Structures are given as structure tokens and as C-alpha cells.
Amino acid sequence: MVFKKFLRKHxxxxxxxxxxxxxxxxxxxxPIVLVVWNSFLDNSIINxxxxxVGLRxxxxxxxxxxxxxxxxxxxVFTISSVALHLIIGLxxxxxxxxxxxxxxxxxxxVLLILPWTFTVAIVAIIWRLLLDPLGVVNYLLSLIGLIKPGLVWFGDPQRAMQALILANTWGGYPFIMVSLLAGLQGIPVSLYEAGTVDGANSFQKFLYITLPQLKPVILSIGxxxxxxxxxxxxxxxLTTGGGPGRATETLGxxxxxxxxxxxQFSRASAVAVILALTTLVLAIFYLRAQKASE
Structure with missing residues (x-):
């Protein structure tokens, strides 16, 4: 009878x-177990x-x-992109x-959130067109003498990473902007009124009221x-393919x-596991930050 009641209930x-x-x-x-298992074998799938081979x-x-x-x-790509996302988004x-x-x-x-509505493929196409040697960015920068005409941004080892960070910043800042805007609208107006009474200027209000109130949001979304x-x-x-050479080669x-x-599937699996483990460490920090903010 007890077992039947348990079954009916659950x-x-x-x-x-x-x-x-x-x-x-x-x-x-x-898939996770399969990748981890393959990382300990000698060139699995093909063989x-x-x-x-253990940890070889x-x-x-x-x-x-x-x-x-x-x-x-x-x-370099991650730290630069996240820093620009936070600064521009804020x-x-x-x-x-x-x-x-x-x-x-x-x-x-609507205008500022527009990049967030595009897929990654569209963002890549837009920036490949903008940074084309005959594109509008090259034309404007060469017009004021900042660069030489015909610069191949994604094909230049010195500029490819900069161009990649720029494209990623443009496509990713709206999420940060929306999150911080929600945080700003949650700050009590009475805090700013008290700051005005105490003689605080706009910069002091931002430094001592806005930033401390946004700190949990900035930490979490960052x-x-x-x-x-x-x-x-x-x-x-879709933009550089990790090139030119190894200039923009990332773990992915x-x-x-x-x-x-x-x-080299086994070697790829090992690098993928390293990427997953480091991401897991970051995820733990994120969960702790969320818990602390709550």
C-alpha cells in the first residue's frame, strides 16, 4: 500500500x-564523459x-x-573585451x-541595444565589411591621416586582435548596458537626495553612491x-580563423x-578538458558572487 501511494504521488x-x-x-x-575518456587514449576515433596513455x-x-x-x-582577448564591455555598457x-x-x-x-539582436555570423559579416580595405572605417581613418589607405585589419598580425576585440565589444556591450541600467533604476533616489544635502557633486555621487550600489551587479555580469x-x-x-599566422589563435x-x-582528436580532447576545467573555476567564482550579492 505504501509503495502504491508513493507511485501515485510521484x-x-x-x-x-x-x-x-x-x-x-x-x-x-x-559527450563530456566521451571527451574526457578520449583525452586519456592514443589518438582515439581514428585508431x-x-x-x-594516461596524462601524456x-x-x-x-x-x-x-x-x-x-x-x-x-x-588578452577576454580581459580586453570584458573591460570594454563594462566601461561602454556603464x-x-x-x-x-x-x-x-x-x-x-x-x-x-532601441538604437544602442540593436547589436545584441544580431547573431554572431551577422556581427562577423558587418565587421568584415566595415574593416575591409575599401570599407568605410579605412576611408574615414585614412581621411584624417590616422592610417594608410587599404589597411587589411583582419589580415595584419599587429591589428587583427585589435579588430577582433572591437567587433566583440560592439556585439556584446548591450547585455552589460541593459543589466547595469536595471541596476541603476533600482538605486533609491533618497540616496542621491541625501548626497545633495551633504553638498556632494555629480562625480562624488557617482563614486560614493552609484558604484557601491552597482558593485554586486558589476561583479556578477562581469x-x-x-x-x-x-x-x-x-x-x-568567422573573422580571422585564428590567423594571420597565430595572431588571434585562441583555445577554441x-x-x-x-x-x-x-x-589529433585525443590532443584536442585534452585541450578541451583544460578549457572546461578553467571555465568551471570561473563558474564557481560566479556562483559565489551571486550568493554573496543575494
């Missing part, structure tokens, strides 16, 4: 959870009888110069939070943006090339 719930659980196992847990591929990855270059590029959020005409405010909100940017692949692959493009160009 069977419907388990029936609803069943399909989602199966999908998670098939689409998430199984019909792969041998267990991990030792190879940590000693590989290309891996070191890809990791360095990934950190600046636009402050402008949109200002007391101006409602119609003008709505117009600029870490989340860092995780997203750290593992970014699509935009880099390096893994792809190892697996599908060089067919």
Missing part, C-alpha cells in the same frame, strides 16, 4: 522529468584500437608553444538613465561575461584545428 512528476533527464544524459553528460596529452599541451600562445591570446547605461525626453530615451534605447568571452569561438573563426580555434584539420 509517478507523474517522474514521467515529466524523464524526457528532460534523458536529453541531458544524451546531449550533455555523455580502431586506441591505447591508454595533458603534458604535451602544457609544454606546447602553440597552446601557450593560444592561452595568452584568449586571456557609460551608455548612465546616459539612458538620465532625465531626458521619453521619446528620445526610447529611440536611443564574471558571466568573462566566462562567455573566454570560450568564444564563432566570431573568431586551436581545439577545432587539432580535431578537424590535424585529426
Amino acid at each position: 509517478l507523474v512528476a517522474y514521467a515529466f522529468l524523464g524526457p528532460a533527464t534523458i536529453l541531458l544524459i544524451v546531449l550533455l553528460f555523455y 580502431p584500437s586506441p591505447k591508454w 596529452h595533458y603534458r604535451w599541451a602544457l609544454a606546447d608553444r602553440v597552446f601557450s600562445k593560444a592561452l595568452k591570446n584568449t586571456l 557609460g551608455f547605461a548612465l546616459l539612458l538613465n538620465a532625465s531626458i525626453n521619453r521619446r528620445i530615451q526610447t529611440f536611443f534605447r 564574471l558571466l561575461d568573462f566566462i562567455w568571452t573566454y570560450r568564444l569561438f564563432e566570431l573568431i573563426w 580555434t586551436y581545439i577545432y584545428k587539432l580535431a578537424f584539420t590535424q585529426y
